[in-house]
Structure formats: structure tokens, C-alpha cells
Amino acid sequence: MSDFIAEALQKLPTETPGWLSEQRRRGRSSWKSSTMPTRKTEDWKYTRLRALEEGAYLGWAERQDLTSLALTALRDQVHISGLDARMLVFVNGFYSPELSSPTAMDGMDIVHFSEADETQVETIRAHLGTAANRDKYMFTALNDSWLDDGVFVHVKQDSKVITPLHIVWLTVPQREAFSLSQRLLVVMEPGSEATVVEHFASDGAQQNSFTNGVTELVLGANARLCHYRLHLEEEHALHIGGVHARLDRDARLNSFHLGLGSILKRLDVVVRHEGNGAHCDLNGIYLPRHSQNIDYHTCIEHARPHCTTKEVFRGVISDNARAVFNGRIHIHPDAQKTVAELSNKNLLTSNKAEIDTKPELEIYADDVKCTHGATVAQLDDYALYYLCSRGIAREHAQVMLSTGFINELINNLQHPTLGEYLKPVLSDMFVQQVTKRERTE
Amino acid sequence: MLSIKNLHATVEGEDILRGINLDIGAGEVHAIMGPNGSGKSTLGHVLTGREGYEVTAGEVTFMGQDLLALAPEERALAGLLLAFQYPVEIPGVSNMEFLKTAVDGMRKYRKLEALDSVSFMKLAREVCKRVDLDQNFLKRGVNEGFSGGEKKRNELMQMMLLEPHLAILDETDSGLDIDALQVVAAGINSMRDGKRSFVLITHYQRLLNFIEPDHVHVLGGGRIVRSGDKSLALELEDKGYGWLESEAV
Numbered sequence: 274m275s276d277f278i279a280e281a282l283q284k285l286p287t288e289t290p291g292w293l294s295e296q297r298r299r300g301r302s303s304w305k306s307s308t309m310p311t312r313k314t315e316d317w318k319y320t321r322l323r324a325l326e327e328g329a330y331l332g333w334a335e336r337q338d339l340t341s342l343a344l345t346a347l348r349d350q351v352h353i354s355g356l357d358a359r360m361l362v363f364v365n366g367f368y369s370p371e372l373s374s375p376t377a378m379d380g381m382d383i384v385h386f387s388e389a390d391e392t393q394v395e396t397i398r399a400h401l402g403t404a405a406n407r408d409k410y411m412f413t414a415l416n417d418s419w420l421d422d423g424v425f426v427h428v429k430q431d432s433k434v435i436t437p438l439h440i441v442w443l444t445v446p447q448r449e450a451f452s453l454s455q456r457l458l459v460v461m462e463p464g465s466e467a468t469v470v471e472h473f474a475s476d477g478a479q480q481n482s483f484t485n486g487v488t489e490l491v492l493g494a495n496a497r498l499c500h501y502r503l504h505l506e507e508e509h510a511l512h513i514g515g516v517h518a519r520l521d522r523d524a525r526l527n528s529f530h531l532g533l534g535s536i537l538k539r540l541d542v543v544v545r546h547e548g549n550g551a552h553c554d555l556n557g558i559y560l561p562r563h564s565q566n567i568d569y570h571t572c573i574e575h576a577r578p579h580c581t582t583k584e585v586f587r588g589v590i591s592d593n594a595r596a597v598f599n600g601r602i603h604i605h606p607d608a609q610k611t612v613a614e615l616s617n618k619n620l621l622t623s624n625k626a627e628i629d630t631k632p633e634l635e636i637y638a639d640d641v642k643c644t645h646g647a648t649v650a651q652l653d654d655y656a657l658y659y660l661c662s663r664g665i666a667r668e669h670a671q672v673m674l675s676t677g678f679i680n681e682l683i684n685n686l687q688h689p690t691l692g693e694y695l696k697p698v699l700s701d702m703f704v705q706q707v708t709k710r711e712r713t714e
Numbered sequence: 715m716l717s718i719k720n721l722h723a724t725v726e727g728e729d730i731l732r733g734i735n736l737d738i739g740a741g742e743v744h745a746i747m748g749p750n751g752s753g754k755s756t757l758g759h760v761l762t763g764r765e766g767y768e769v770t771a772g773e774v775t776f777m778g779q780d781l782l783a784l785a786p787e788e789r790a791l792a793g794l795l796l797a798f799q800y801p802v803e804i805p806g807v808s809n810m811e812f813l814k815t816a817v818d819g820m821r822k823y824r825k826l827e828a829l830d831s832v833s834f835m836k837l838a839r840e841v842c843k844r845v846d847l848d849q850n851f852l853k854r855g856v857n858e859g860f861s862g863g864e865k866k867r868n869e870l871m872q873m874m875l876l877e878p879h880l881a882i883l884d885e886t887d888s889g890l891d892i893d894a895l896q897v898v899a900a901g902i903n904s905m906r907d908g909k910r911s912f913v914l915i916t917h918y919q920r921l922l923n924f925i926e927p928d929h930v931h932v933l934g935g936g937r938i939v940r941s942g943d944k945s946l947a948l949e950l951e952d953k954g955y956g957w958l959e960s961e962a963v
Contacts, residue, residue, distance in 0.1 A: 654765060659802040662762050663816040663872060664790035664823070673815070677806030677855070684806075 277326045278309060281415055284333065284452065289421040290387050292394060300407055300417020307411040319597040319629045320568040324511060324537040330483035332451035334365040339445070343476070344371050351441045351474050355690035358439035358470065361424070365444055365482070366453050372441070380432025381467060386423040386456075397425050400460050404489040404517035410541055412513045416454055416487040423456030426469065428496070430462035437468035437499075437688065442486065443475060444510055450481040455514075457488040461496035463521070468499040468688065475507045486514035492524035494548060499687050502540070504532040505698065508565055515541035520580075522548030526555075527687055530569065530586075531695065533702070534561025534594055539568040546573070546580035546608070555584040558679045560699065561594035562706055568597035575608035575641075582613040587682060589675050590619060590626040591706050601633040602645070608638045615645040620678045622652055622671070622706075672703040715740045715911050716761075716781075716880055721772035722936075723760045730756045732936035734772070738880065741908045745922055745947060746915045748933035749955045754915045755799055757933070758884045762796040763789055777879060791823040793879030797869035797886050799915075804856040809868065812856045813838060817875050841874045844904070846897045862889040870901045881905070882913040887921040899924030919951040 282305060289297070309326070310317030339347070351362065351372075361383065362372035368385070375383070384393055401423075407414035428434060442455055459469055471488060492498055502516055512535065518526055532538060544553050553573065561567045573582045582602065590596045600615045619628045632645040652674050660670035676699060683692045683699075716738040723731040730753045738744055748754050760767045761774065763786040774781040776794060784792065804812070814834050821828055829837065842849050845867040857865050866886050873881050883902070887895055902912065902925055914921060922930075922944060930946040931938045934955065940946065 653802075656802045656804050658764050658786060659798065659804075660812070661786040662790055662796055662798075663812075663876065664787050664819045665815055666787050666819070667785070669815065669819075670787075673807050673812070674804065677804055680806035681855075 277322070278304065278307065280331065281418070284331075284419065292398065293386065293420050296402055296417050297420050300414045300420065303407045303414035304411065304418045307414060316570065319595070320537070320539055320566060322537070325483060325513070328450055328481075328483065328511065330450045330452045330481075330511070332447060332449040334367070334451050334453040334482070335447060336367045337364050337445055339364065339371075347443060347476060348372055350476075351443065351472060353439065353470075353691060353694045355693065356437055356439060356470070356688065358437040360439045360441065362441040362443060363455075365447070365451075366455060369443075372443075376436075378434055378436055380429045380465070381434045381438065382425075382427040382429075383438070384425050384427075386425060389425060393425060393427065396427060396460060397458060400491045401458055401489065404491060404519045404543070404545070405487050405515060406517070410515055412485055413487055413515060413517075416456060416485050419452075419454035419485070420456060421454070423458060426457070426459040428459070428461045428465040428467045430493075431464040432462075433465070434467040437470055439470045439472060441472045441474060442484070444480055444482045444484065444506065445476045446478050446481050450483070453482055453484045455484065455486040457486075459488070459490045459498065461490075461492045461498050461524075463493035464495045465493070466497040470501040470691070471503065472501075473504045473506050473512065475510050477507070480507045480510035483511040484514065486512065488514070488516045490516065490518040490526065492518065492520045492526060494522040495524060496521070497525045497527075499527045500529070501691065502528070502530045503695075504530075504538065504540075506533070506535060508533070508535045508563065510535055511537045513537070513539045515543065517541075517543045518553075519545045519547055520551035520553065523550040524548065525551070526553045528553065528555050529682075529686060530557035532557070532559040532567050532569065534559070534563070534565025534567040534596070537566055540570070542569065542571040544573045544582070546575050546577055546582070549577045549579050551577070551580045553582045553584075555582065556682050557586040558682055559586070559588040559596050559598070560591075560679070560702065561588075561596050562591040562702070563594060564592070565594045566596070570597075570599045570601075572601040572603065573613065575602070575604045575611045575613065577607060578609045578611070580608065580611055582615075584613075584615045585682065586617045587679055588617075588619045588628060589622060589678055590628050591622045593623070593625045595627040596629070598628070598630045598647070599633065600631070600645070601635070602643065604634075604636040604638050604641050604643065606637045609640045611638065611641040611643070613641070613643045617647040618678075619647070619649045620652065620675065621649060622675060672700065675703045676700050715777060717775045719773050721760070721774060722770045723756060724768050724770055725756060725766060730936055731760065734936070734938060736931065736938065738911050738913065740911060741906075742929065743906070743912045743914065743925060743927045745927040745930045746913060746933055747917065747930065747947065747950060752933040753936045754933050755884055758796050758882045758913075758915060761789075761882065762786055762794060790876070791820065795873055795876055795878035795881045797866075797873060797881065797883045799884040799888070801857045801865040801869055803858050803860070805858045807856050808852070809854055809856050810838065810852040813852070813872065813875055816872065820876050837875070841871050844874060845870045845901050847871065863891070863894045866890060866894075866898060870898060874901065874905065878910070880911045880913070882915065884915045885917065886914075887916055887918060895921065896924060919947045922947050
């Protein structure tokens, strides 16, 4: 077994703006003092990091020279028709002008950390690392220590940006297994509105990347952000990442997560209500199959009064796959009049599938309304029979029930065009799965 | 069309059907009545092949095929349809998607040209009108949040779209007010074409005022204890089931 912590310390980013060095130094020291989680580490109890340690992801991501044929295929794959988005595409971490369509938008500035002007640097420095806590999340520390650049999205005060920003983080295999560090900082000034779609994808080949992707969302008073984080990578792509949000007074965050499984995939989703009256809708779907894993740890911190949270996560776990869902809601003593709801429902479509679900409520205020619940079920035999009794083949009926289970969330997306993009992708996945199952039976 | 010989079936180890014999010819309407627990619904589910409903003896021939050898979906494609007493709610699967998938499969099986979305939509809207169901029900999840009466109409709609050779209607009349009952009855009558057959499982004679049966059978203790014409239903309405059960023993 390799020592991943020491190995990661060997890797030093090059060509970084000097003003990031402090952040990097702190990340490095925090990472250095951390220890690899074991079965006894509560936050990592059900997710092993063996794949990361054994995979020797020692190379760095390199700029790829793609053929025009490959570019066309990738463009078709990640383009979401009807979304009419401003599109930024990164291939193995490098910005791809060929795949991007960066139409300028009033009210929203997008810039690389390395290309930021003085005022922008000031804003970045004021917010970077304020939402993602490196001492609590060790892979945020790693992200800090590897910080060479990042993407900064700045939405100006009272600007209503209607065109969604679609950021695609694409990976393609390199000769040697490699690591990839990504950082996104979204700062929403008071009263602003925007939509950001983060889309992780890969080409069809077997991947050999480990991505550490940290996103920070900072919402000023009354700001509204609709955020999507879609993980649709090939199953050999490793990902450990997080989305960390801070919400000021009356800010509203609508966040949707979708994760296909992989050898190792772990997402920490953290929302801090830091101003009175903030609201967060946090929804998500995870769909591991084969021998994949996926782990969503969500944590909502209610630090101020009159804030609300509505969280719904659903999972369909197939074959020998394993999913972990940990949903924590923490109500601080000051957070009176909090309303928080958490629901997690799981569908196991095979006898060998596993889900470890744990809703956690920690309440230190006395005038709050909180509910939480988790369920685990199998495909409903009676519903299957009902569909079959109308002439629908059993395997097709299984696909209908599995997709039906998640469609309630997909159908309620703020951007229905995204739902239209996702539905065939997911439905194809269930079809493949059923065909495979029928063949092995 | 359907021939049932000495059918025995168990559910969870309990004998429910104990030797049913029944022949249904093309174009006939049979009513099956009987007290609660007499095996009426079980008969319907055994014929459509529900899991856990185990046939222990007997044979069933449907349109010349050994029905019991077929999977539920094959029975449906062969032209058998059971309108459920308790239709299942399936949130997340739209009624439209469900109906179109079923109709597509049936048309393919019958070697009919596939309907494009627009033609299907048109057809579905027409059928909605026939069963007096608002078109919005097409967009909702299958039976999701439907009232009892709406669910029954949705069953009827499936029958109209799938055009089975034999429809078994399991208490499609229960829980309906008199107006809804008339809509349902008119719907069933509109499907009678001299070739299609029906089995009406019912507790009440009142449905039979609107749909005249050719034969009435009374089920008791898992057997047909009495068969007759429509006057038998009236007699039952008058006397109840007690006198037949004592005869059956």
C-alpha cells in the first residue's frame, strides 16, 4: 500500500500566481497533518480509499491535443440542447477554446485566477477558502495544496443573468494515471441571480484520472443561485470533491446533484445558512451499478434564525454496487424558527446492492421544525405485475419503475431542458443494466 | 375463447380455487358474483399470472393456447386484460408514457403500424373523453393521487386502447356513484362487438342493469356453485348468498 499523503505532498504545482501561495502553504500543512481515514473514521466509515492508494495517480494532468473528430464527438456528448448556455469546457483541467462558446454576458465576469485583475484578485482573496473548510475536509486541504489556478465567476450586484453558465469538466485518459485538481469560486453579489451547471464527463474510453474538484458558492444577501452538479463520468474515473456554500440573509440556493457511480466517488455538500431567512433546496440522485461506489455526505449548518432547508436525495442501487448517504442537519442555538426537512429514499434493484444511509439531526435551538426520514425498498412486485399485465415486457417494466423512482426529481428541475438531456442518458443506463442482468440469469 | 377445466390454485399455501370449470365463448358476457373471500379476484389474478398465485391442478386454454404456460405480459399480448380492483399507483411514470408503451407493444405484436406521438396523443384524448376523464390525467403519474372512480376509468381507458379479446373487470363498479357507473357501463357496452368477451366480477346486481350478461355464475368456497342467466343475479339480490353456500357444502 502506498502512502498517498506523502506522495501527494511530492507533487507541487508549477506556474502559480504568487498571491495563491499562502492558501497553498496552509493547505499543505493541513494535508500533512491529516491521516488517511480508516474504517474507524466516522466520516469515511463506508468508503474505502484503497482505489486511490493503489491506483498510483502520480502524473499531472496534461494539455491534450485532440483531433477534430474527437472534438466533434465530445462536443455532441456534452452539449445540452435547448439550454442556450454560455459554455466553458476544460479537458483534463485545461481550457478548451475549441469546445467552448464563451459569449460574454452582462453582469457576470468569468476569469481564471491567473488572469484576474487587481480588483478581481481582491475579491477572490476575500472569499476563497471561506466556504470550504480545509481543516474539516481533508481533500479540500489537498485541493488547497495543489492550487495552481481556478475559475472565478463573479455576478454583479442586482444583476439577473438569465443565460446559464455551463462548465464542463471533461477527462480523457493519459498514458500514466494522473491527478487533476479543480477549483471553482462563484461569488454572487447581493440581489444577483444566476444559474451554474457543473458537468463532469469523460470520453468513452476507460479513464485513469483522479479528480479533486472543490467548488465554493458564496451568496450575498438576497442572491439567488441555481446550481447543478452532474457527475456523468465513465466508471473508472475517481472523484473526491465538494460543494461548499455560504448563504447570507434571504439568499436562495437551489442545488441539484446527480451522480453515476465509479470505482470511488465521494462528494461532500455543505451549506451554511449565515444570514436570517436564507433558503436552500438541495436535491440529488445517485445511481451506482456494477461494483461501483458512491458516497454523498451532506451537511446543512443552520447558524441563523428563520432559515429553511428542503433536502431530498434518492438513489437506485443496482448489481453489486454500494451507496452511502449521510445527511446531516445542524441547528445552532441561535437558529430559532428553522424549518428543515430531509428525505432520503433508496431503491435496491438487486439482492447484492447495498445502501448505508444515515440522516442526522443535531438541534440546539428549541423553536424549530425539523423532519427527516430514510427508506430502503426493492422494486415493487405488484407494480411490475401491473405493468406486465398490460403487455409490457418485464425488463422494460423494471426500467420504467427505476426511472420513475427518480423522475419525480428530474421532472421538477428548474431547467426542464436539463431533464430532457438527462432522461435518455439515465434510461439507457437502466436498459443496459437490465439486459446485462437478463443475460447473466 | 376461454376454457377453464378443474382449476385449483393456492395463495400463500391456502387453497383458494378448488376446481373451477368455466367456458366462455366469443362475444359472451359472463358475470361472476359471490361473497367476499369466495375466490373471485383470485380467479382474475390466476388467469393473468400474478406471482405467488400458484396453480396446483387444472388447465386453461385461451384462444387455443395453454394460458398457464405464458408469462403475464404474453397473456396480455395474446389478448387477455384484467381491469384491476386496486390499480397500482406508480409515481414518476406518466400515465401517457405507460399507455403509449403498452399500446406500442400491442401494435407491434399485432403487426400493426406504430403510432407516432401525435396520433397516439389524439387517440388517448379521444379515449379520455369516452370515459369522462380529464386530459390532465394523461400527464400525471400512473394512478397517482387518482380517486377510486378515476382509477377505474383509467382501467377502462387501458381496455379501450389495448382492445383485448377477453376483458376481466374485477369490481370495476365498486365505489362508483350512479353517474360514474353509467359511464363505465356505457364504456364497456361500446366495446361489445359480438366477438369480444367479458367477465364482470361484481358484488352488485346494479351493474348488470346496464350491461346485460349472458351467463351469471356464483362462486362459493373456490367453486362455481350455481350458474344461470341474468335472473340469477336478481335472485341473489333478493336472497343473498347464504342459501347457495349451504347448498354448496
